[in-house]
Amino acid sequence: MDERSDALVVFQPSGRRGRFPLGTPLLDAARSLGVYVESVCGGRGLCGRCQVSVEEGAFSKHQIVSSVDNLTPFSETEARYRRLRSLPADRRLSCSAKVMGDLVVDVPQDVASHRALVRKRAEGRPIAVDPSTHLVTVTVEEPSMETPRGDADRLIDALVGAEQMVGLSIDMPLLAQVQKTLRAGHWRVTAAIHSAGDSHTVIGLWPGEKARLFGLAVDIGSTTIAAHLCDLGSGRTVASAGTSNPQVRFGEDLMSRVSYILMNPDAVEKLTEAVRGAVGVLIEKVAAEAGIAADEIVEAVFVGNPIMHHLFLGIDPTELGGAPFAMAVSGSVSASARDLGLAINPCARVYVPPLVAGHVGADAAAATLAEGPGRVPPGDGAAAEAVTLLVDIGTNAEIVLGRGERVIACSSPTGPAFEGAEISSGQRAAPGAIERVRIDPATLEPKFKVIGCDLWSDEEGFEEAVAGVGITGVCGSGIVEAIGEMFLAGILTEDGVIDGRLVAQSDRIVPSERTFAYVLHAGLVDLRVTQGDVRAIQLAKAALYAGIKLLMTRLEVEAVDRIRLAGAFGSYIDPKYAMVIGLIPDCPLEQVSAVGNAAGTGARMVLLNKTHRAEIEDLVGRIEKVETALEPAFQGHFVSAMALPNKVDRFPNLSASVPLPLPRTTARGETTGDEGADARASGRPRSRRGARKAAPSDEAAE
Ligand code: FES
Numbered sequence: 001m002d003e004r005s006d007a008l009v010v011f012q013p014s015g016r017r018g019r020f021p022l023g024t025p026l027l028d029a030a031r032s033l034g035v036y037v038e039s040v041c042g043g044r045g046l047c048g049r050c051q052v053s054v055e056e057g058a059f060s061k062h063q064i065v066s067s068v069d070n071l072t073p074f075s076e077t078e079a080r081y082r083r084l085r086s087l088p089a090d091r092r093l094s095c096s097a098k099v100m101g102d103l104v105v106d107v108p109q110d111v112a113s114h115r116a117l118v119r120k121r122a123e124g125r126p127i128a129v130d131p132s133t134h135l136v137t138v139t140v141e142e143p144s145m146e147t148p149r150g151d152a153d154r155l156i157d158a159l160v161g162a163e164q165m166v167g168l169s170i171d172m173p174l175l176a177q178v179q180k181t182l183r184a185g186h187w188r189v190t191a192a193i194h195s196a197g198d199s200h201t202v203i204g205l206w207p208g209e210k211a212r213l214f215g216l217a218v219d220i221g222s223t224t225i226a227a228h229l230c231d232l233g234s235g236r237t238v239a240s241a242g243t244s245n246p247q248v249r250f251g252e253d254l255m256s257r258v259s260y261i262l263m264n265p266d267a268v269e270k271l272t273e274a275v276r277g278a279v280g281v282l283i284e285k286v287a288a289e290a291g292i293a294a295d296e297i298v299e300a301v302f303v304g305n306p307i308m309h310h311l312f313l314g315i316d317p318t319e320l321g322g323a324p325f326a327m328a329v330s331g332s333v334s335a336s337a338r339d340l341g342l343a344i345n346p347c348a349r350v351y352v353p354p355l356v357a358g359h360v361g362a363d364a365a366a367a368t369l370a371e372g373p374g375r376v377p378p379g380d381g382a383a384a385e386a387v388t389l390l391v392d393i394g395t396n397a398e399i400v401l402g403r404g405e406r407v408i409a410c411s412s413p414t415g416p417a418f419e420g421a422e423i424s425s426g427q428r429a430a431p432g433a434i435e436r437v438r439i440d441p442a443t444l445e446p447k448f449k450v451i452g453c454d455l456w457s458d459e460e461g462f463e464e465a466v467a468g469v470g471i472t473g474v475c476g477s478g479i480v481e482a483i484g485e486m487f488l489a490g491i492l493t494e495d496g497v498i499d500g501r502l503v504a505q506s507d508r509i510v511p512s513e514r515t516f517a518y519v520l521h522a523g524l525v526d527l528r529v530t531q532g533d534v535r536a537i538q539l540a541k542a543a544l545y546a547g548i549k550l551l552m553t554r555l556e557v558e559a560v561d562r563i564r565l566a567g568a569f570g571s572y573i574d575p576k577y578a579m580v581i582g583l584i585p586d587c588p589l590e591q592v593s594a595v596g597n598a599a600g601t602g603a604r605m606v607l608l609n610k611t612h613r614a615e616i617e618d619l620v621g622r623i624e625k626v627e628t629a630l631e632p633a634f635q636g637h638f639v640s641a642m643a644l645p646n647k648v649d650r651f652p653n654l655s656a657s658v659p660l661p662l663p664r665t666t667a668r669g670e671t672t673g674d675e676g677a678d679a680r681a682s683g684r685p686r687s688r689r690g691a692r693k694a695a696p697s698d699e700a701a702e
Pocket residue numbers: 038039040041042043044045046047048049050051093094095096
C-alpha cells in the first residue's frame with residue numbers, strides 16, 4: 001500500500017484523532033471520531049454550519065505538520081457558499097473539503113449548534129402562586145452584654161415571632177454571613193424562608209428590605225435546553241433563554257450518548273459537566289436579561305427524560321440503555337444548588353420531579369401535570385371525562401392517554417426523522433428550512449414557506465425576501481406537510497409509494513435510483529422528497545401511532561376526544577397534516593391543539609406552587625405504564641399504521657373536512673387495500689386528483 005494512502009487528522013478542541021484514507025470528507029472523519037460538527041443541510045454545501053479551519057504548522061505533540069494544502073483545493077460548492085453567504089478566509093466547509101494529508105482541524109463554536117431555533121418558549125398560562133420559599137423582613141434585637149445570645153439565634157427569634165412558625169433553622173453556609181448582613185442592614189434584614197412540610201429553613205439573607213425573589217424552571221431536552229426565570233411573587237416569567245444541549249457532541253441521540261459512556265471511562269463526568277455548563281450559561285443570560293443578581297434565585301426545578309435527568313444529577317445512566325431500564329432513582333429529588341454546582345444562590349433549593357418509568361421522564365410527568373387528562377378548565381366537567389391524548393414528539397415520543405383520574409403512559413421510539421434527520425433534504429428547524437408546503441393537485445406544482453421569510457414561495461418578492469436566509473432544507477413540520485400534500489395530490493399511494501407514472505405528467509416527479517422522488521425546490525441544489533424519506537416518516541409515524549393504539553386498547557376506548565400536541569415539533573406541525581399522514585388518530589380537528597412546551601409549563605407550575613409538587617408526585621404514582629417493547633400487539637398496530645393514513649383505522653372526522661383520496665392501485669398495479677372501506681366508514685368525497693387517477697388509464701400506464 002502507498003505510504004501516503006491515509007493521513008492523521010486531529011480535531012481540536014476535543015483532541016480526538018484518527019487515520020483516514022485520502023479523499024475522506026472532513027465531515028465524515030469528524031463523525032467517525034464522534035466529533036460534533038453540525039450539518040443541517042446534510043452536506044449539500046448550503047447551510048455553512050459545518051465550517052472548520054485548519055491549524056497550520058508543526059505539531060510536535062501529534063508528530064505531524066498540518067497545512068491547508070493537505071486538503072483538497074477550495075471547491076466550487078465552497079466558492080458558491082462564499083459568494084452567497086460569506087465564508088471567512090480561513091474557513092472551509094467540512095462536507096466539501098477532503099483529507100489529502102495530515103491535519104489539525106479546529107471546530108469553531110461560533111457557527112455550530114447554537115443557530116438552530118430553540119422553540120421552547122414559556123407559555124402564558126396563569127398559575128396560582130404559592131411557592132415553597134417566601135420573604136420575611138424583620139428587625140433583629142441588637143446584641144448586649146446582659147443577654148449573651150448569638151446574632152443568628154436572635155435572627156431566628158425575630159423570624160419565629162413574625163411568622164409564628166416552629167422548626168426554623170438557618171442553612172449552614174449562611175451562618176458565616178449573618179453578622180455582616182445584620183450590621184449592613186442596621187439590624188433590619190430580609191430572609192428567604194424555604195418550607196418543606198414542617199421544616200423551615202432560612203436560605204437567603206439580605207440587608208434591609210427586599211421585595212422580590214426569583215426561581216428557575218429548566219427543561220433539559222436531549223437536543224435543546226430551555227430556562228425560564230420566574231418572579232416567585234407574581235409568578236411572571238421575567239426572562240427565558242434556550243440553547244442546544246452541548247451533549248450532542250457526544251452523540252446526537254440518547255442511545256448514542258449511552259454508548260459513548262459505555263466506551264469511555266470518564267464520560268459521565270464529561271456529559272454532566274456539559275449539561276451543567278449549558279445550564280450555567282442560561283442562568284447568566286436570564287439573570288442579565290432580568291437585571292438581577294444570581295443569588296436572588298432561590299428555587300430551581302429541573303425536568304428531563306430519564307437519561308437527561310440522570311446525567312444532570314451526575315448519575316451513570318447506562319442501566320437505562322436496556323431492559324429492564326432500571327432507574328437509579330425514580331422518586332423526586334431535592335438538593336441544594338451547591339450540591340449541583342449551580343451558579344445561583346448556593347443555598348437555593350432544587351427540586352426534580354419523579355420519573356414515570358425507565359424511558360418516560362420527569363418532563364413527561366410535568367407535561368401531564370400541565371396538559372394531561374383530567375387537567376381542564378375549572379367547571380368543565382365534560383372535558384374532565386373526555387378521552388385526552390397528550391403526545392410529546394421528540395426522538396422518543398412520550399404518549400399519555402387518560403380519562404378522568406385514569407392515566408396511562410408509554411414511550412415509543414419514533415427516531416429523529418421528525419427533527420429532519422434521516423431525511424435526504426432534512427434539517428433542523430432553523431432559518432432557511434422549508435416548514436410549510438402546499439401542492440396543487442391539478443398541476444402538482446408546490447409552493448412553500450421558509451423559516452425566516454414571511455412570504456409563500458409563489459408570492460411576489462419571495463426571491464429577494466428569502467435571499468437573507470436561503471433555502472437550505474426541509475424541517476420536520478415541512479416534511480410532514482410535504483408528504484401529506486403529496487398524498488392528497490395523488491403523488492403518493494396509500495402505501496406510501498411515489499407514483500412513477502406521473503413522470504410523464506410533471507417534471508416534479510423524477511426517477512431516483514430504482515424509485516422516484518418529488519422535486520420540492522429546484523435551486524442550486526434540488527430539495528427532493530425521496531421514496532426513502534417517505535419510508536422514514538412512515539416508520540416514525542407508525543411507531544407513534546402503534547404506541548397510541550396500545551394505550552387506547554388498555555383504556556378500552558375506540559376513539560379519542562381531545563389531542564394535545566406538546567413540544568417544539570408539536571407546536572409547529574399542522575394538526576390537519578398530522579392526521580392526514582396518520583401520525584395521530586382521528587378526532588374532531590378543532591379538538592387538536594398545540595400546547596407548546598408543556599414540560600416547561602409543568603416545571604413552572606411545580607416551581608411556583610408547592611401544592612403542584614404533591615400533585616405531580618401523586619400523579620406519577622397513579623400513571624399506569626405500558627412497555628411498548630413487551631406488547632405483542634405493537635407489531636400489528638405498527639404494520640397497519642405504515643399506510644397513509646392507516647390500513648385499518650378510519651378517519652371520519654378528518655374526511656369530513658379534508659377530501660382524502662380513495663385507496664387505489666400502486667405504481668406497480670397492486671391494489672392498496674379495501675377500496676370501499678374508507679368510503680363506507682367515512683362517507684368522504686373523492687378528491688379531484690383521486691377521481692382523475694382512478695380513470696381507466698391506470699391499466700394503460702402499466
Ligand atoms: Fe456543509 Fe451544510 S453541511 S454546508
